[in-house]
Amino acid sequence: xxxxHLPVLQVVVPLLAAPLCVLLKxxxxxxxxxxxxxxxxxxxxxxxxxxxADGNIISYAMGGWAAPWGIEYRVDTLNxxxxxxxxxxxxxxxxxxxxxxxxxxxxARLSHFxxxxxxxxxGLLGITITGDAFNVxxxxxxxxxxxxxxxxxxxxxxxxxxxxxxxxxxxxxxTFILIGIGMMYMVTGTLNMHDxxxxxxxxxxxxxxxxxxxxxFVGVSLKLALFPLHLWLPNAYTYAPSIVSAFLAGxxxxxxxxxLMRFIFTVxxxxxAFTALPxxxxxxxxxxxxxxxxxxxxxxxxxxxxxxxxxxxxxLGYMVLGISFLSVAGLTSSxxxxxxxxLMKAALFMxxxxxxxxxxxxxxxxxxxxxxxxxxxxGAIVIGGLSLVGVPLTxxxxxxxxxxxxxxxxxxxxxxxxxxxxxxxxxxxxxKLVEQGYFQEGDExxxxxxxxxxxxxxxxxxxxxxxxxxxxxxxxxxxxxxxAQQLLGVSP
Amino acid sequence: xxxxxxxxxxxxxxxxxxxxxxxxxAQGNLIKKVIGxxxxxxxxxxxxxxxxxxxxxxxxxxxxxxxxxxxPLPHVLILTxxxxxxxxxxxxxxxxxxxxxxxxxxxxQDIHEQDASL
Numbered sequence: 347x348x349x350x351h352l353p354v355l356q357v358v359v360p361l362l363a364a365p366l367c368v369l370l371k372x373x374x375x376x377x378x379x380x381x382x383x384x385x386x387x388x389x390x391x392x393x394x395x396x397x398x399a400d401g402n403i404i405s406y407a408m409g410g411w412a413a414p415w416g417i418e419y420r421v422d423t424l425n426x427x428x429x430x431x432x433x434x435x436x437x438x439x440x441x442x443x444x445x446x447x448x449x450x451x452x453x454a455r456l457s458h459f460x461x462x463x464x465x466x467x468x469g470l471l472g473i474t475i476t477g478d479a480f481n482v483x484x485x486x487x488x489x490x491x492x493x494x495x496x497x498x499x500x501x502x503x504x505x506x507x508x509x510x511x512x513x514x515x516x517x518x519x520x521t522f523i524l525i526g527i528g529m530m531y532m533v534t535g536t537l538n539m540h541d542x543x544x545x546x547x548x549x550x551x552x553x554x555x556x557x558x559x560x561x562x563f564v565g566v567s568l569k570l571a572l573f574p575l576h577l578w579l580p581n582a583y584t585y586a587p588s589i590v591s592a593f594l595a596g597x598x599x600x601x602x603x604x605x606l607m608r609f610i611f612t613v614x615x616x617x618x619a620f621t622a623l624p625x626x627x628x629x630x631x632x633x634x635x636x637x638x639x640x641x642x643x644x645x646x647x648x649x650x651x652x653x654x655x656x657x658x659x660x661x662l663g664y665m666v667l668g669i670s671f672l673s674v675a676g677l678t679s680s681x682x683x684x685x686x687x688x689l690m691k692a693a694l695f696m697x698x699x700x701x702x703x704x705x706x707x708x709x710x711x712x713x714x715x716x717x718x719x720x721x722x723x724x725g726a727i728v729i730g731g732l733s734l735v736g737v738p739l740t741x742x743x744x745x746x747x748x749x750x751x752x753x754x755x756x757x758x759x760x761x762x763x764x765x766x767x768x769x770x771x772x773x774x775x776x777x778k779l780v781e782q783g784y785f786q787e788g789d790e791x792x793x794x795x796x797x798x799x800x801x802x803x804x805x806x807x808x809x810x811x812x813x814x815x816x817x818x819x820x821x822x823x824x825x826x827x828x829x830a831q832q833l834l835g836v837s838p
Numbered sequence: 839x840x841x842x843x844x845x846x847x848x849x850x851x852x853x854x855x856x857x858x859x860x861x862x863x864a865q866g867n868l869i870k871k872v873i874g875x876x877x878x879x880x881x882x883x884x885x886x887x888x889x890x891x892x893x894x895x896x897x898x899x900x901x902x903x904x905x906x907x908x909x910p911l912p913h914v915l916i917l918t919x920x921x922x923x924x925x926x927x928x929x930x931x932x933x934x935x936x937x938x939x940x941x942x943x944x945x946x947q948d949i950h951e952q953d954a955s956l
Contacts, residue, residue, distance in 0.1 A: 480915055494929050503940035507949055510933045514862060517875055517926050524882055524919060531912070532889045765868045 349393070353406040353419040356390045356429065357472045357485075359383060363643075364381075364464035367457050377444045380460045384440050385731055387471065390434035394591050395426035399825070401832065405477070413477070414538035420477030423829045428474045428604045431685055435596035435692050436467050438811075442804010443589040445797075446699040450587045459499060463593070468646060470601045476654060479527045479613070480537045482605060483520065486569070489601075490516045497586040510583035515578045519568030526562030529554050530613075542613050556622050559724035562609055563616045563623070570602035572666060573636035583655035588699030591651060595658055596692035603665050607680075610669070611833040629670035634764055636663030641670060641771040645778070650701075650708040653775060654694050657734060661687045667761065668749055675752035677830035678823070682748055685822050686733075686741035690813065691819035693808035694730040697723050700797035700805060713779070714786040720796050724783045726809045733812045736769045740816040745824070847888040854881035866946040868937065872930045879923045886912040886919070 348355070363383040370376050397404060398421055406419040413420075421429075425594040440463075451459050453638055469489025473482055494516070498509035531537055533554050534545040549555055564575075571579040579599075583591045610619045620626055640659035647653040661683070668680030698708050705712055717724045733740035736747075746765060753761040796802070842849075854877055861874025890912035898907040934944055941949050 389955065480918075484918060486924070487926070491922075491925055491929055494933070498933055498936065503937075504938055504953060506933055506937045507953070510930065510937065513926065513930050513933065514871060514875060518859075518862065518878070520922075521879055521882055525885065528882065528886050528889065528912075 351406075352390050352394055352397075353401075353404060353421050353475055354408065356387060356394065356475055357468055359390075360387055360464045360471065362470035364461050364468060367460040367464060370457060370460075373448055373453060373456050374680050376456055376460045377440070377447070377822075380464055381437065381440045383464060384433065384437040385465065387467070388437045389432065391426060391429035391471075393435045394421050395430050395825070396422070397421075398423050398426045399828070401828065412674045414536050417481055418477040418538055418540070419475050420540060421475060421483065423825060423832060424604070424607070425474050427681070427825050427829060428601065428684070429471060431688050432467070432470050432474065432597045432599060435688050436593060438804060438807055439589060439592045439596065439692055439696065441694060442807065443592070443699065445801050446703050447587065449703055450501060450589075453500065453798045459496070459587075462492045462499075463590075465489070466496060466598075470597055470672050473601050474604055477539050477804065479530065479538055479539055479542065481677050482712050483524050483527060486523065486605075488521055489598070489796045490520060490569075490627035490705035493590075493598060496590045496594075497582050499590070500585040502580065502585045505585035508578075508585045512578040512582045514638055515575075518588060519553055519565045519575075520564030522568070523559045524565075526565060527557045528562075529558030529561065533558075539613050543615060546614060546618065547795045550618055550622075553616075559614060559619070559622060563625075565607075566602060566606045566609065567632075568598075570606060570666075571599055571659055571662060573632050573640060573659060576636070576640070576662075579659060580652050580655040583658070583695075584649055584652040588651075588695065589813075591655075591759035592692050592695035592699060595654070596688040597693050599658065599662055600688055603662070603680070603684060606666075607669065607677075607833065608615070616834065626672055629666050630761075632670065633663040633667035633670060634761075636660055636666070637764060637768040638771075641768055641775075645771060645775045647775075648710045650710060650713070650779065651695070651698055654691065654698070657690055657775070658687075660772070661691075661734070664745065664749055664765070664768070667765075668752060671752050672834075673749065673752060673756060674827070674834055675755050677833060678826045679745060679752050681829055682822055683745035685826070686745045686812075686815065689741055689808060689812050690699075690730055690733045693726060693805060694807040695735070696801070696808055697726040697730060700726075700801050703797050703801060704795075710778070710782060713782050716782070717784040722802050723797050723805070726802075726805045728776075728780060729785070729809050731772075731779060733771045733816070735776055738816075739813060741812050742816070744816055744819055748823075847884060851881050851885045851888065854878075865940065868934050868944040868946065869931075871946075872927060873935070875930070876923065878925060879919070879926075883916045883919060886916045 360383050367376055370379060398615045404421040407413060408417040468487045469485045476482055494509045494513045498506050530542060533552050534542055536542055536545060568575045583595060591765030637660050640656045644653045644656035647656060663683050665680045665683050668676045673682060701708050736742040750765055822837040858874045858878030858881060862871050865871050890909040892908045893925055895906045895908040898910040938944050941952055
């Protein structure tokens with residue numbers, strides 16, 4: 347009985363739980379409540395993935411109104427996979443994050459923090475699960491508005507300007523998406539993605555459709571922080587509360603990548619998307635620029651949170667590069683990296699939350715001797731960093747491996763070189779951290795020791811996941827491959 | 839020429855959209871930027887309402903004889919979008935109040951100077 351309503355419960359549970367947080371006052375209760383909601387969502391996402399793993403598609407008619415008139419929730423392997431990523435990252439971040447949240451956010455604001463957190467979470471799940479184009483816009487705004495509030499809760503006053511900057515750029519992006527959806531509705535008269543996919547080929551010559559595609563592409567790219575539309579991201583991740591950085595870095599941009607894939611492959615269809623615009627070339631060029639330039643920015647960065655934020659922009663480049671190949675191998679690597687990068691960045695930002703908890707800042711000059719003072723925290727940063735570089739036995743290696751295979755298959759030897767150079771630059775900035783942490787003498791006056799157990803536990807959970815999925819790839823590679831085949835319409 | 843004039847509401851849409859977009863980019867005052875953003879969003883409402891219009895259409899109410907009526911769906915969508923726009927504006931205003939408290943100014947230039955001098 348309940349299982350047939352899983353798709354809607356996936357969104358409704360966190361959405362209804364969010365306002366309830368305002369009624370709760372005790373920090374421990376708030377935390378436990380949010381964690382339970384998050385874990386419940388993760389369980390539901392797992393069940394959905396199980397039901398759809400064999401290529402099944404679950405269609406749920408909202409309120410009993412049949413598609414294409416009503417809003418349809420349509421779950422296939424791709425949705426369920428992204429849902430699972432979002433919900434499990436959120437659960438792990440919350441699990442370990444309690445101490446950090448309570449230290450960085452005033453007690454009086456805690457209930458509002460959890461409300462915004464769950465709203466953002468519900469929005470991200472909603473974007474992922476819905477099969478209705480306009481619904482994507484609504485959930486996108488729910489999650490965005492909540493994330494502006496979350497970012498502005500950072501202790502530094504620059505958090506406010508970062509949130510404002512994100513608000514302006516995010517709203518422009520969302521409005522572009524709205525224009526794109528409107529023009530699609532204009533030529534087809536439908537908003538249901540599945541229905542759109544069937545009707546768009548009839549009007550593929552219309553200029554309106556082409557304009558709608560351009561608007562949608564730019565709007566989603568803004569949300570995705572695709573180079574050069576990434577300017578909001580570094581500040582937002584740097585000044586947001588540590589746990590918010592970990593949560594957003596692991597989920598928000600991943601969901602935007604999902605939206606891009608959904609619109610390109612399911613709604614417009616590959617034939618239209620890659621012939622109306624030189625999309626493959628555009629994506630490839632922007633991805634290369636992101637990988638090279640954002641990685642270089644990271645090398646010269648002094649604030650470690652910002653360093654990893656720039657590295658996120660570069661890593662998004664790898665995902666987009668995978669899409670641009672337009673092959674099963676390329677998409678598989680993108681989807682793998684979606685999962686793997688969420689694990690890496692969540693682990694790294696959680697480790698930085700530990701540093702922030704003990705030291706109050708994460709500047710390069712202040713982590714001297716950190717390897718001695720906080721061996722577990724710094725160990726997590728090093729393993730996470732190695733995963734970013736793509737060292738074997740970590741998840742980073744798996745994604746890079748598949749990306750390089752895809753590049754070779756597509757015959758782009760230059761791109762293989764670029765991926766390798768990008769990894770080398772990542773090695774440079776990770777090495778800078780290692781040098782500061784292990785080989786520089788720390789300030790004798792700083793006597794702070796290791797971060798609290800609970801924070802470390804959450805961090806190491808994610809670090810171990812980095813290693814586990816780097817060795818046992820049967821789950822991730824299997825799902826990514828079958829999803830890529832579904833998207834490209836290739837029978838396995 | 840006649841099609842040019844017949845489509846006047848779309849021309850207004852583009853004019854408003856570009857005006858709003860320009861204000862967001864060119865103005866340094868945070869409140870003026872939000873006003874620009876509002877104009878930008880409002881122009882999209884006009885686009886949606888225009889596309890729902892049916893020539894000689896009335897309100898979508900079922901009556902005997904069945905007169906042609908305008909498409910109500912874009913109106914419903916835009917109601918949602920208006921709510922989204924209002925909430926975005928509210929959050930932006932709240933942020934501006936906090937920025938004013940923290941920096942003592944709402945001019946982008948002054949804020950950058952204060953941050954750079956740290």
